[in-house]
Amino acid sequence: MIFDRLSNVEKHTLFVYNLCNYGEKMNFNYYFKSLQGKMVNLLKEIVYLESPSNDKKAVNACSSYVVEEFKKTGAKVTRLPQKEIGNLYIAEYPASRSKEKQEQILLLTHIDTVWPVGKINKMPFYVTENKVFGPGALDMKASLVMAIFSLKALNELNIQPKKKIVVFLNSAEEIGSEKSYEVIRDLSKKSACVLCLEPSLPGGDLKIQRKGRLVIRLEAKGKAAHAGTPDKGVNAIKELIQQLHQLQKLETKETTINIGLIGGGEKPNIVAENAWTILDIRFWNNIQKERILKFLKQLNPLLKGAKIKFLIESFTPSMEKTEVSTDLLTQIRRIASSLNMKLGAGKTGGGSDASIASSLGVPTLDGLGPDGEGIHADNEHLLLSSLVERTALLTEILMRL
16 A cells, blocks of 8 residues: 555654545544654653652653643643652643633643662663663653643644643652642542553553552660660560561451561660561552551550550552442443454552542543553563554543543
């Protein structure tokens, strides 16, 4: 076919011409396939702007670059300055000046990654066959590219979405932040539905359930004494170890406890006066969460003279399967079917910002980002074909929902 001999630029021009002049239905799979090179180039730029959550300067630099790309789509961007974490941003499309309330779709994204600055030197960005490698490429900088190119398509093709599109750019999703949670809750309450662009489950399935997360700091206090006369003291480390054995009673197939950090004591010849540990506790529903908190509140010292207390360092609610989210999934599947795509739905133990929106009763789906493997691992990569397919799907969703 003559069409197959055209360059991607020529194909892209032809698509736009046919839609604008003849009203033909756009095949967004072909459309974004013609833009694949530009999408990869943008992804490369964003990946090279390394953005670990705790490096405010680095995150802000990456955010500033991404924000300029959103502005090119015709979106209005609002900056929410932050003191402790990177700045937060909200992009609204179209940038309407109308004061009338308009229904909106909220897209959740994040700028930050788990990788430190300099990781790019040991884990370079590269493309091989159908895979794109790089720190943060899958989680979730490719999704930022998706959102940018979807809005660009709507703008370039003069397509008016049925609802306003709001994109939240989180700077601290990987570590959790009450500031970002506040913004997500506020935006979610104003939204008809929430779509989180985290990577899909392996194989492309969406995520309709996620585990909740409690990060708990457990502290034990004893009494210092000389190691030669330990009976004169109370060993906080021993108290903490016994408490951790107690906590094993909480663990089931559905509730897991990870002892992530631990410390205590001063010197080998001193009975430890203080000890602490940081726990990552995961659960599927609110009932399990309440059981965990009840158990923690009832903890009592096991050694005479010891003290024990716990602090909640962070909390992410579980994303439970709800009727409204199931209805949204049905709508999304219909749209996917028109692109010859089949969408499954499953659950995952990891947390995301989608759980914040879902806990408010707002129709929420997660995992609309590309397919791939190696999240938080050295082999992190996405499938290039899924980047094109998922951008096509996202654009259709934004048009038709």
